[in-house]
Amino acid sequence: MKIAIHQPNYFPWIGYFIKMHLSDVFVFHDYVPISDRSYTRRCKINSPSNAKTPEKWLSVPIASPKNELIYKTQVIDLDKTLDQHFKYLTGSYHKAPFYHEVFAQLDGQLEDWKSSESIAILNIKIISYIARQLDIYRDVRQSSSYKIEEKKDQHNLQLVKQLGGTVYLSGTGAKAYQDEDVYKKSAIQLVYINSLSYLENHKKHAEFKPSFSILDALFNIGWSNVASLIKSSDVLLKN
DSSP states (O other), rough: HHHEEEOOOSSSOOOHHHHHHOOOOEEOOOSSOOOTOOSSEEEEEEEEOOOOEEEEEEEEEEESSSOOOOOOBBBBBBHHHHHHHHHHHHHHHHHHHTTTHHHHHHHHHHHHHTOOBBHHHHHHHHHHHHHHHHTTTOEEEEEEOOOOOHHHHHHHHHHHTTTTTEEEEEEEGGTOOOOHHHHHHTTEEEEEHHHHHHHHHHHHTTSSSSTTTTHHHHHHHHOOOOHHHHHGGGGGTTT
């Protein structure tokens, strides 16, 4: 039983969906404080061709106090914000091969997304929709439903245990601070998923920017190619 845990990010990168695909249960970790510069409330896309910088950040304004728990973090001006973000998408990707198809489908979800009261609800709606379109939607949970008070590694370990997990899928970025002995002592196999390396070495790499939001890939190579790219990441569990 493979468990993956990640904060519910705003239009996250492809590696986020690779982790979801490789898991049996995916946990939206919304029972932790939100960071001001976190990907939970922003994402990176390509800039229009005439822009001075090669990338653009799309940020969602929040009304909650600093370091509020993600599931409690309220959003403000969401109607205006999402409309503006979709205008930016048009400016950046209107010449992309799959712009019209992808934009129309995302735009069809806009009114539902605008009704979200919290950043967690908004992002979970967005991620779940994209995952279903890619046919990689999994058994998903929210860590706020479990109210585990342990911190850091112990928090994740307790989540994995409560879900009956035997394998914890982690991003390689966690190697720098993660206590691997915590998992060994509990007979939980810790597996690091190097999504960025996999994406950078894939033949489709030149057509989109792996570190950007998945939107960059969707507009440039389309739903079916993104789905194939994600599903072929099974090789990461064999390395």
